[in-house]
Amino acid sequence: MSNKGQTDLVVVGAGPAGVAAAVMAASLGMHVVLVEAEQVGSKIRTISALANVPGQWKTGDQLAAAYAADVATLERDNSTTLLLGRAASVSVTQDGVTVALQGGGELSAAAAVIATGVATASPQETRWISAPADFNLAPLWRAAPEDVAGRTYVLGGDRPLGTWLRAHPVSADLYVLVPPEDDYKILEVSQDRRVHVVPISQVTVAHSPDAGSPWLLSTVDRGGAPRSYAVDTVFGNLGSRPAALPGLARGSDGYCPPEAQHPRILVAGDLRASRFQRIVTAQGSGAEAVLARYYDAALPSV
Numbered sequence: 001m002s003n004k005g006q007t008d009l010v011v012v013g014a015g016p017a018g019v020a021a022a023v024m025a026a027s028l029g030m031h032v033v034l035v036e037a038e039q040v041g042s043k044i045r046t047i048s049a050l051a052n053v054p055g056q057w058k059t060g061d062q063l064a065a066a067y068a069a070d071v072a073t074l075e076r077d078n079s080t081t082l083l084l085g086r087a088a089s090v091s092v093t094q095d096g097v098t099v100a101l102q103g104g105g106e107l108s109a110a111a112a113v114i115a116t117g118v119a120t121a122s123p124q125e126t127r128w129i130s131a132p133a134d135f136n137l138a139p140l141w142r143a144a145p146e147d148v149a150g151r152t153y154v155l156g157g158d159r160p161l162g163t164w165l166r167a168h169p170v171s172a173d174l175y176v177l178v179p180p181e182d183d184y185k186i187l188e189v190s191q192d193r194r195v196h197v198v199p200i201s202q203v204t205v206a207h208s209p210d211a212g213s214p215w216l217l218s219t220v221d222r223g224g225a226p227r228s229y230a231v232d233t234v235f236g237n238l239g240s241r242p243a244a245l246p247g248l249a250r251g252s253d254g255y256c257p258p259e260a261q262h263p264r265i266l267v268a269g270d271l272r273a274s275r276f277q278r279i280v281t282a283q284g285s286g287a288e289a290v291l292a293r294y295y296d297a298a299l300p301s302v
Helices: 016-027 060-076 160-167 180-189 279-298
Strands: 009-012 032-036 080-084 087-092 097-101 106-109 111-114 118-120 151-155 173-178 195-207 215-221 226-231 234-236 240-242 265-267
Touching: 009 016, 009 097, 009 106, 009 279, 016 032, 016 060, 016 080, 016 111, 016 279, 032 060, 032 106, 060 080, 097 111, 111 279, 160 180, 173 180, 180 195, 265 279
Parallel strands: 009 032, 009 111, 032 080, 111 265, 151 173, 151 234, 173 195
Antiparallel strands: 087 097, 097 106, 118 240, 195 215, 215 226
C-alpha cells in the first residue's frame, strides 16, 4: 500500500494492541513506525499468570517474548520500524497526523493507532481514598505468598487480585476493601474462600498511634457506618488510570472512546474504556483499528 520510504501508520505502544496493529498493518502492505517507551510488551511482563489467553502462554513474560519476536520479524521484513522513545502528543494535520516525541522530534503518517494503555493509579489520585503523601502502597501483584501471611488488607478489587490468586494457590486471608466502582471486577474472585469482600464507600489512611501497626484505616461502609482497622500489612489493588496522550478526545472518566476521535486517530486496547481490559480484547481492537483505517483509505466512498 505504501510507497518506499512512506509511513502509512504510526502505532504508539508495543503492548497487545500495538503489536497486533503492527502485525495486521504489515499483512496489508502498510509501513509502520512502532513507538515504545520501554520495551515490547513491557507492561504484560509483570503478569505472573495468564488464564484467559489462548495458546501456550502461561505467564506475561512468555507472551511478551513472543510479541518481541513478532516485532523483530516485522523489522527484518522492513515493514515496521521499532522506535524506542516516548510519545508526547498526537495531532491532526491537513494530510494526516503528527506524533510529537518527548525530547524533540516528530513522526508524520497518514494515520495513527494510539495504544498507550493504562498506568497504575496511586492512592492520592483515587477518588475513594484519602491518604497522606508518604503512604505508598506496594501492589498486590508483586507480593510473594510469604508477604501475605495472616490477615492481610487489600485496597481495591481490581482484576490483578484474580491473577495473584491463580499464580499462588496457597492459603491466604485477604480482606479486600471494595468501592462501588470495583463491584463488577470483584465478581471473578468473589467465590474464592481466601477473599473476604468488604464493601465500602470511603477509606481514610492515617499514621497509627499503635507502634505495632503503622497504619490506621478508617472506613465508611455503603450504609454510612464507620469502622477502623490498625494494620501492619496493606497492599494496593487500585486499578488503573488511562495513559492518554494530549490531543486525544477524552470522556468524563479520562478514557478515550474510539468513536470520539478524529477518523485518522484510532484508539485501541485498554485506553478505550475501563471495562473489557483483557489481553485478547486489546489484540482484537488493535487489528480492528488497522482494518478500519485500511478500508476507509481504500474505499472512502463506501
